[in-house]
Amino acid sequence: MPQPTSAGLPPAQTLTQTMTTELLTGLRPVRIDTTLTYRSRDPFTVGIAFHLLGKGVILWRVDRDMITAGAHAPTGRGDLHLRPTAGDKVLLRLGPPGDTATVLADRDHLTEMVRQTYVLVPPGSEGAHIDWQPFLDHLDG
Template structure:
């Protein structure tokens, strides 16, 4: 993944993960130099939508780039970073997550018991 700067794009280490325990989201961990990773949680459907049309608001926005890219703006306006990822890799990852947890079945994978315990105490 590239961090887009005013001068040149900077390649950064980005790791995308998915677990059925958080069925709606992808976890994007970004590491720059030796610092601890910065972690963002991205909605699966939003990543797909952003691959063909602008989507998002506030601290997370996605839109297609010219060519084969997908642009992500992360952070508050005025204090944000814009990243460019490979659209096919990102959407392919989302589609593979749909094999683990199909769209529309996400709520079946959430452990609601901790919330119910809190509400009943």
């Protein structure tokens, strides 16, 4: 069971879910083992780790509200864009123009993970879960 921190923060908690995504290439889609991770101490983001054979892990940190929005309508800017597609999928476009990876993910897996994050850390309560002390210590350093 998680223990309270000395700073009086709620206990740190982590959610993890695995799924398979598809990297869209010019030839054929490539299946990728993918891990979604949410940490209550980083309450605004979901980590999406793509486990690439022979190339290690590529990690993207995605705003949980952006995942929810992108499951229903196109959203994003810069190096990250999401949009729903036919067949209950979400298309993630990752990276700058000219060096982009396009990944298809199951919408239900993504939205269920985000739903669980909202149960763990309800919207509007995120600030109470952030440990600001390391940042403040760095400023004093």
